[in-house]
Amino acid sequence: MILQKLTRAAAVVAALAAVGAGVSFAAPQSASAAAQTxxxxxxxxxxxxxxxxxxxxxxxxxxxxxxxxxxxxxxxxxxxxxxxxxxxxxxxxxxxxxxxxxxxxxxxxxxxxxxxxxxxxxxxxxxxxxxxx
The missing domain is CATH 2.60.40 (Immunoglobulin-like)
Known part of the structure; x- marks a missing residue:
């Protein structure tokens, strides 16, 4: 039971980290492209x-x-x-x-x-x- 909760919590943390990494990766690209003059x-x-x-x-x-x-x-x-x-x-x-x-x-x-x-x-x-x- 404890192992299942730890596995589920690890999966949620991994999913949030993947989403967060995607957002932080996309934002600097669009900002730098807009700033190019x-x-x-x-x-x-x-x-x-x-x-x-x-x-x-x-x-x-x-x-x-x-x-x-x-x-x-x-x-x-x-x-x-x-x-x-x-x-x-x-x-x-x-x-x-x-x-x-x-x-x-x-x-x-x-x-x-x-x-x-x-x-x-x-x-x-x-x-x-x-x-x-």
Missing amino acids: SRSAMATWGGATVEAQADNNPGSGAASWIWGADYRSGDSEGALVHVDYVDGSSESRGPIFNGSSSANLSKDIRRFQVCFYTTSGLYYHNCSAWTYM
Whole structure:
């Protein structure tokens, strides 16, 4: 009789622990997914890579933040970041050659992309897909 009560109590405790573990496991995942405000974009061409990152909640007091990078130095290719804002306006940031650059922005970003920019023809090409925030 005592063994049956102990077995039943152990089963109840195990069931509650399993439910509790599931709840505590699910809550942090959904909270972290909702808190994610940054995205990145990358493009490659001819052995070179350019990259951009944006954040609509950078923690610096600015509405948003943008960063761009050109990873191959010594050539005529650089990075150019196109930014579309939630208010419908847009701008290009760069060009960035042989390094990286960042800026705090006064508006929230709707979408952005990074492209290769060449000084030889003063045009951009081989852009990443648009990344939506």
